Structure formats: C-alpha cells, structure tokens
Amino acid sequence: MSNRHLSRTIAMQALYQWDFNGKENKDMEDLVMQCIREFAPGFDDDSFALAIVKGVIKNNVEIDKQIQNYAPEWPLDQITNVDRNILRIGVYEMLFDKNIPDKVAINEAIEIAKAYGGESSGKFVNGVLGAIFKDLDQDGADEQK
Numbered sequence: 186m187s188n189r190h191l192s193r194t195i196a197m198q199a200l201y202q203w204d205f206n207g208k209e210n211k212d213m214e215d216l217v218m219q220c221i222r223e224f225a226p227g228f229d230d231d232s233f234a235l236a237i238v239k240g241v242i243k244n245n246v247e248i249d250k251q252i253q254n255y256a257p258e259w260p261l262d263q264i265t266n267v268d269r270n271i272l273r274i275g276v277y278e279m280l281f282d283k284n285i286p287d288k289v290a291i292n293e294a295i296e297i298a299k300a301y302g303g304e305s306s307g308k309f310v311n312g313v314l315g316a317i318f319k320d321l322d323q324d325g326a327d328e329q330k
Contacts, residue, residue: 188230193274193293195220195228196237197301200270203242213238241270241277248276255316256309267302268309275314279321287318 198220199213217235221228241248249261252272261269275294278285291314298306 188228189233190293190296191225191228192230192233193237194297194301195225195231195234196241196274197267197270197297198224199234199238200241200273201266203238204266204270208245213242237274237277237282240281241273244277244281245273247280248273251276251280251317252313255313265303265306268298268306271298271302271306271310272313275310276317279314279317287321291315291318 195217199216202216202220203209203211203213214235217231217238221231221234252264252269253261256264256272264272271294274297275290278290278293279287282290291311294310294314295307298310302310
C-alpha cells in the first residue's frame with residue numbers, strides 16, 4: 186500500500202471520528218496521530234493525512250454543498266458516515282488540491298470505499314465523484330486546477 190493511499194485511509198478514519206462526534210473541533214493533529222498509532226503503527230508520514238483533514242474541515246461547507254448537489258436523493262445525514270467522509274476527501278482533492286489529478290482522487294476514493302464501506306459504496310462514490318468530474322471537465326475547471 187502506498188504512503189498516500191494509507192494517508193487517505195488515515196484521513197478518512199480521523200474525519201469519521203470528527204463527524205461521528207458532532208464535528209467538534211478537537212485538535213485534529215492529535216486525532217490524526219491517534220489514528221496512525223491505532224491503525225498504522227510505524228507510519229511516519231503524517232503530513233499528507235493532516236493536510237487532507239485540515240483541508241476538508243476548512244472547506245466543509247462547500248464540499249458538503251457539492252455532495253448535496255450531486256447526490257440530491259441522498260441527504261447528507263442519510264449517507265453512511267464512512268461514505269460521506271470518503272466523498273468529502275474526494276471532493277476536497279478534486280476541487281481544492283491542485284497537486285492531485287482528479288482521476289487519482291476518484292480512483293483512490295473508490296478503492297477506500299470498497300475496502301471500508303458497504304457493498305454498494307464503491308459504486309455510489311464513483312457515481313457522485315464521476316458526475317462532479319464530468320461537470321468539471323465540461324467547464325474546463327480541471328485545466329484551471
């Protein structure tokens with residue numbers, strides 16, 4: 186497993202806890218480090234996971250708005266906590282992280298959804314992020330990113 190894939194998984198676990206606990210603004214660095222200790226002992230590259238977590242939290246309102254726009258039949262509170270936070274990471278990387286190609290963000294999100302979500306999580310994440318990508322691609326926003 187690559188370091189970035191593991192970092193995204195750690196970020197998902199930290200965001201899961203943050204979301205589950207009512208989005209309390211705890212010290213997210215401590216939460217990421219706790220996830221590393223618990224799920225990836227010996228992992229020493231916490232900067233990427235922490236950047237994702239901070240980026241998702243900073244842009245949470247816009248990210249959630251995008252999820253609601255592209256999954257209108259699924260209110261945010263009805264999307265499982267795992268899927269919701271995987272989508273948040275994917276949307277964050279697609280819209281706000283200039284260093285991550287959109288297709289990489291989508292593929293990584295799908296793989297994490299398949300590993301940690303339910304039976305249809307991979308398809309659901311693919312559908313939402315794919316629709317966002319299609320609109321970004323049509324708008325030429327991917328080139329601007």
